[in-house]
Amino acid sequence: MFFSIEEIQTIREQALEMDKHRRVSPEMLRTIYDHRLFHLFVPDELEGRMTSLTEAARIFQESARIDGNLGWLVTIGAGGGFFAAYMSNEISRRVFAHREAVIAGSGMPTGTARKVDGGYIVNGSWKYCSGSTYATTFTANAVIDSGCTDHDAGSDETSSTRVESEIRSFILHPDQVEIVEDWNAFGLRATASHTISAVEAFVPTEMTFSLTESIAYEEEAIYQYPFLPFAQVSFAAVGAGIADHFLEAAESLARQRNRSALVFDKLSECKAALEQALSIFYETVEDSWKELLQEGRLSEATEAGVTATSLAAAQAALFCGQHVFPLLGLSAAMEDTEVNRCWRDLQTACSHALLRND
Numbered sequence: 001m002f003f004s005i006e007e008i009q010t011i012r013e014q015a016l017e018m019d020k021h022r023r024v025s026p027e028m029l030r031t032i033y034d035h036r037l038f039h040l041f042v043p044d045e046l047e048g049r050m051t052s053l054t055e056a057a058r059i060f061q062e063s064a065r066i067d068g069n070l071g072w073l074v075t076i077g078a079g080g081g082f083f084a085a086y087m088s089n090e091i092s093r094r095v096f097a098h099r100e101a102v103i104a105g106s107g108m109p110t111g112t113a114r115k116v117d118g119g120y121i122v123n124g125s126w127k128y129c130s131g132s133t134y135a136t137t138f139t140a141n142a143v144i145d146s147g148c149t150d151h152d153a154g155s156d157e158t159s160s161t162r163v164e165s166e167i168r169s170f171i172l173h174p175d176q177v178e179i180v181e182d183w184n185a186f187g188l189r190a191t192a193s194h195t196i197s198a199v200e201a202f203v204p205t206e207m208t209f210s211l212t213e214s215i216a217y218e219e220e221a222i223y224q225y226p227f228l229p230f231a232q233v234s235f236a237a238v239g240a241g242i243a244d245h246f247l248e249a250a251e252s253l254a255r256q257r258n259r260s261a262l263v264f265d266k267l268s269e270c271k272a273a274l275e276q277a278l279s280i281f282y283e284t285v286e287d288s289w290k291e292l293l294q295e296g297r298l299s300e301a302t303e304a305g306v307t308a309t310s311l312a313a314a315q316a317a318l319f320c321g322q323h324v325f326p327l328l329g330l331s332a333a334m335e336d337t338e339v340n341r342c343w344r345d346l347q348t349a350c351s352h353a354l355l356r357n358d
Contacts, residue, residue: 002035002058002059002062002063003031003035003062003063003066007031007066008066010027010028010031011025011027011028011031011066011067011070012066012067012338014027014028015067015069015338015341016336016341018067018069018189018190019069019189019190019335019341020336021190022183022189022190022192023133023190023192024069024073024133024134024190024191024192028067028069028070029134032070032073032074032077033099033100036048036049036099037059037063037074037077037078038074038077038078038080038081038101038102039078039081039096039101040056040059040078040081041056041078041079041081041082041084041222042081042084042096043084043217043220046084046092046093046096046097047096047097047098047099047101048081048096050220050222051222052221052222052289053222053225053230053233053285053288053289054282054285054286054289056078056234057233057234057236057237057282057285058237058282059074060074060075060078060234060237060238060241061237061238061240061241061244062241063075063238063241064237064238064239064240064241064242064244064245064349065241065242065244065245065248066241066245067245068187068188068238068241068242068245068341068342068345068346068348068349069188069189069190069191069345071237071238071241071242071349072130072188072191072238072345072349073130073131073191075234075235075237075238076104076130076131076191077102077103077104077130077131078234079230079231079234080102080103080104080105080137080139081096082222082223082227082230083095083103083139083169083209084096084216084217084223085214085215085216085217085218085220085223086169086209086210086211086213086214086215086216087171087209087215087216088206088215088216089216090206091171091206091207092216095136095137095171098136100134100136101136101137102131102134102135102136102137103135103136103137103138103139104129104130104131104132104135104137104138104139104196105126105129105135105138105139105140105196106126106127106128106129106139106140106141106196107141108126108127108141109141109142109143109167110124110125110126110127110141110142111123111124111125111126111140111141111142111143111170111198112124112142112143112144112145113142113143113144113145113168113170113203114144114145115144115145116202118204118205119202119203119204119205119207119208120142120144120168120170120202120203120205120208121200121201121202121203122140122142122170122172122198122200122201122202122203123142123198123199123200123201124140124142124197124198125180125195125196125197125198126140126141126195126196126197127195128183128193128195129179129193129194129195129196130191130192130193131191131192131193132179132192132193132194132196133179133192133194134192135174136174137171137172137173137174138171138172138173138174138176138177138196139169139170139171139172140169140170140172140196140198141167141168141169141170141211142167142168142170143165143166143167144165144166144167144168146165146166168208168209168210169208169209169210169211170201170203170207170208171203171207171208171209172198172201172203176198176201176203177196177197177198177201178196178197178198178199179194179195179196180194180195180196180197181194182194182195185348186344186347186348187341187344187345187346187347187348187349188344188345188348188349221289221292221293224292224296224297225288225289225292225298226298226303228303228307228354229288229298229303229306229307229310231354232306232307232310232311232354232355233281233285233306233310235310235314235349235352235354235355236281236310236311236313236314236317236355237313238349239313239314239317239318239346239349239350239355240274240278240281240313240314240316240317242317242342242345242346242349243274243316243317243318243320243321243346244274245342246320246321246324246339246342246343246346247267247270247271247274247320247324249337249338249339249342250267250324250325250328250332250339250342251264251267252338252339253328253331253332253337253338253339254267254328257328257329257331259327259328259329262327263324263327263328266323266324266327267324269323270319270320270323270324271320273316273319273320274313274316274317274319274320276316277309277312277313277315277316277317278313278316280309280312280313281309281310281312281313284305284306284309285306285309287302288302288303288305288306310355311355311356311357314350314355315350315357317346317350318346318347318350320346321342321343321346321347325339325343
């Protein structure tokens, strides 16, 4: 067990209030800082605690088993450590090398940036920035405004056309962004996954980077792991942890309400299916990690296998909620019950685009 009994008890006692007020508690944040969970993929020299993907996935699962908000925030916060590979040593030290350092942001290029002397002027808004209310740094992708170019004089086309778009990532200080508190989802309510916006924010060139140009810490294996399967592994582990908690809470409620044998049979069926899916999932992730260490890269077949087992694990987690929750009765429909919070968090987490088969 990664967390102490006291830490688990404290977080779970505060879960209802966090859900109601849509805000993470100071005690939960302190636990994350104490264990340096936002630094699982940050190099040791930047006060990180570099961790293998398999071990990190187990930490994500355990965090989510305690509370869905905890699992989601740890996973998203830790994932920001990936960006250290794209920053200069000086900038990555400034961004990561302190106890409470954590990035919030979005990978969607829903902003624009125009080149000026010494940097860029950035404008835009970005949705679903988990951890926005306590982030020490924000990152956002924006399309570079390259202006227009004239056509040849003899062209019958319109007089100008936009050149091919370039996307760049920008490092923003908290005072350069406005948080639009619009995260009104029915689950994972305390994750502060709000929209952020920037208006005429000046970003020096050294505070920008390209996700296609790794420039530092090439010796760290995690930065060589393809980002898509990395993210799918991470989110699948969160879904599994929430499902663990849901099944625990569902069984407790079923015993309190003296439910029929049908309910307990379905609980046993779901537990077994989830355990089987997770066994294959972790075996596949561990094999991929070994391949990365030995070969320096993953084969296409391995990448596809990691994706497939991640999606299967997420679907097994979602199956638990879909097939057990309707059997629990009206008492489970009350939003202030533990099982209801877990069910809502599970539906929300598994709605992420990277965990869907469509």
